[in-house]
Amino acid sequence: MVKTYRHESLLGFFKGMSFPIASIAVVNSVLFGVYSNALLALTATSHQERRAQPPSYTHVFIAGCTGGFLQAYCLAPFDLIKVRLQNQTEPRAKPGSPPPRYRGPMHCAASIFQAEGPRGLFRGAWALTLRDTPTLGIYFVTYEWLCRQFTPDGQTPSSGTVLVAGGFAGITSWVAATPLDVIKSRMQMAGLKQRAYGGLLDCMVSSARQEGLGVFFRGLTINSARAFPVNAVTFLSYEHLLLSWG
Numbered sequence: 132m133v134k135t136y137r138h139e140s141l142l143g144f145f146k147g148m149s150f151p152i153a154s155i156a157v158v159n160s161v162l163f164g165v166y167s168n169a170l171l172a173l174t175a176t177s178h179q180e181r182r183a184q185p186p187s188y189t190h191v192f193i194a195g196c197t198g199g200f201l202q203a204y205c206l207a208p209f210d211l212i213k214v215r216l217q218n219q220t221e222p223r224a225k226p227g228s229p230p231p232r233y234r235g236p237m238h239c240a241a242s243i244f245q246a247e248g249p250r251g252l253f254r255g256a257w258a259l260t261l262r263d264t265p266t267l268g269i270y271f272v273t274y275e276w277l278c279r280q281f282t283p284d285g286q287t288p289s290s291g292t293v294l295v296a297g298g299f300a301g302i303t304s305w306v307a308a309t310p311l312d313v314i315k316s317r318m319q320m321a322g323l324k325q326r327a328y329g330g331l332l333d334c335m336v337s338s339a340r341q342e343g344l345g346v347f348f349r350g351l352t353i354n355s356a357r358a359f360p361v362n363a364v365t366f367l368s369y370e371h372l373l374l375s376w377g
């Protein structure tokens with residue numbers, strides 16, 4: 132934090148933020164929409180009926196994985212641009228210094244498109260799909276399990292329970308996702324630096340060889356601190372919106 136602040140001032144912390152904000156509504160509605168529709172198809176019960184007849188954890192897991200798989204494709208281009216902008220750590224425009232490679236998210240998207248074609252925008256998408264499919268299954272299973280632990284049978288979980296269960300679901304899912312998250316980000320950066328990996332496995336092996344196994348958990352602490360409030364609020368909104376509109 133101190134380094135980022137000294138090097139790039141407060142603005143450094145907000146690097147690459149506009150795209151995630153634009154994408155989060157789309158990505159989360161695909162994730163939660165696919166999840167609840169998949170659960171509806173698997174269990175033939177609506178969200179309200181599910182309190183009296185809770186779905187099995189296998190069904191929750193399959194529905195979560197399906198949601199995770201489909202949202203990964205919506206997320207891929209936004210995530211790539213976020214990673215590229217976050218890794219651009221030159222200080223903000225000093226007089227006389229060369230302009231940064233990417234001037235903003237739209238410029239970043241256009242440059243990748245020009246240099247690498249439409250497929251360039253999906254660089255690392257495969258690693259992202261591998262990261263998100265199982266871990267979003269784990270996400271919904273953890274959430275359901277924690278809600279059921281703290282809610283009497285047949286009742287709707289309280290807002291407090293939803294917040295805590297959502298927060299821990301986020302952390303659990305990030306613990307499982309971090310190894311592939313590290314690899315995904317490295318592959319997304321590979322198009323830029325002249326550092327070509329022979330594929331996902333090559334990236335894993337060479338990262339572990341050079342930096343040790345700890346590399347697979349890089350960023351986990353700060354990511355978990357972020358994941359708790361973010362996912363607590365996400366699940367609270369989801370439950371409340373379904374109650375008032377469902």
Ligand SMILES: C[N+](C)(C)CCCC[C@H](N)C(=O)O
Nearest residue numbers: 263266267301304305308358
């Ligand atoms: C599957 N994975 C762990 C990557 C994300 C799970 C939580 C998703 C949430 N939008 C967040 O950003 O925390």
